[in-house]
Amino acid sequence: MTKTIGLLVMAYGTPYQESDIEAYYTDIRHGKKPTDEELKDLKDRYQFIGGLSPLANTTQKQGEALCDALNQDYDDVEFKLYIGLKHIHPFIEDAVQSMHEDGIDEAVTVVLAPHYSSFSVGAYNTRAQKEADKFGITLKHVEHYYQQPKFIQYWTEKINETLTEIPKDEHDKTVLVVSAHSLPKGLIEKNNDPYPNELKHTAELLEQHSDIIHVAEGWQSEGNTGTPWLGPDVQDLTKSLFNEHGYKHYIYTPVGFVCEHLEVLYDNDYECKVVCDALGVHYYRPAMPNTDPLFIGAIVDEIKNVY
Numbered sequence: 001m002t003k004t005i006g007l008l009v010m011a012y013g014t015p016y017q018e019s020d021i022e023a024y025y026t027d028i029r030h031g032k033k034p035t036d037e038e039l040k041d042l043k044d045r046y047q048f049i050g051g052l053s054p055l056a057n058t059t060q061k062q063g064e065a066l067c068d069a070l071n072q073d074y075d076d077v078e079f080k081l082y083i084g085l086k087h088i089h090p091f092i093e094d095a096v097q098s099m100h101e102d103g104i105d106e107a108v109t110v111v112l113a114p115h116y117s118s119f120s121v122g123a124y125n126t127r128a129q130k131e132a133d134k135f136g137i138t139l140k141h142v143e144h145y146y147q148q149p150k151f152i153q154y155w156t157e158k159i160n161e162t163l164t165e166i167p168k169d170e171h172d173k174t175v176l177v178v179s180a181h182s183l184p185k186g187l188i189e190k191n192n193d194p195y196p197n198e199l200k201h202t203a204e205l206l207e208q209h210s211d212i213i214h215v216a217e218g219w220q221s222e223g224n225t226g227t228p229w230l231g232p233d234v235q236d237l238t239k240s241l242f243n244e245h246g247y248k249h250y251i252y253t254p255v256g257f258v259c260e261h262l263e264v265l266y267d268n269d270y271e272c273k274v275v276c277d278a279l280g281v282h283y284y285r286p287a288m289p290n291t292d293p294l295f296i297g298a299i300v301d302e303i304k305n306v307y
């Protein structure tokens, strides 16, 4: 009989309906309720992208695609999918409890975020581990997969496809903006966190593998905590790249995310585009990985390193 192994796919989570937004936002802020103005601002952003985010649906599809791919590759075990979310149900703890109820005693965990920070992937893993310890479930954690050849190949292909939309003699006037979600700078520096170096390494790999000539790294979607966050912010970066180099074409690759959701559809497709429009330059944002087989394959390959 083949053994069943849990596949715990963890992701950020998103409101399922408008009435979930306040509780979701409160959870993101560690229990501190948003003011009416902050809540309205977030509701307006969801409204702008069509009412709700596609994230919930995509997370489910990514989990299923990953589970199917693993079951095709491994013939000695059967993976069973559990989705655990950071800020809304089913929470990470709910997923671990379901594994226990199903008699699972061993699982692989993966976060739908390619770079490791102890404040993102590390925090998901700690929550899963704490709950798993209560039931004696053994977990093997994937920490990152941005460096996997198939992940780099996915983005390389997207960058090269985008370059075909730009006249060849303007490739030297084109810049790739490689970004991830910003995090508070003090925490990252104090803990010598690998996150900034992992983004830098991603940008280097994309520069090496794709046909892009100019590459810049930036951070996006920073929060409002009154303390400094990792920068430069992608909008400021766009302005300084224009002022210093006069680039005409800006290709945004938010490689710290793995699908279209609020932070991409609003922070890139609206906010960065507004800056590009004001500067009179061209905005491009290739499709996110979603369930692309190269992306799913990259995670499978990383799982093979841990299980």
Ligand code: FEC
Pocket (backbone or CB within 6 Å): 011, 012, 013, 014, 015, 025, 028, 029, 030, 042, 053, 054, 055, 112, 113, 119, 120, 121, 181, 182, 183, 184, 221, 222, 223, 224, 225, 256, 257, 261, 262, 263
């Ligand atoms: O589509 C959607 O509905 C949800 C999109 C979404 C993703 C996402 C990913 C990350 N976040 C990370 C860190 C922070 C920190 C704060 C913070 C705040 C928000 C807010 C919303 C939100 N995040 Fe998020 N994040 C998404 C959505 N995030 C909404 C609240 C309003 C706002 O500030 O814009 C600040 C918390 C605080 O105030 O104390 C920190 C990181 C990621 C990428 C890794 C991951 O996916 O876990 C890091 C998707």
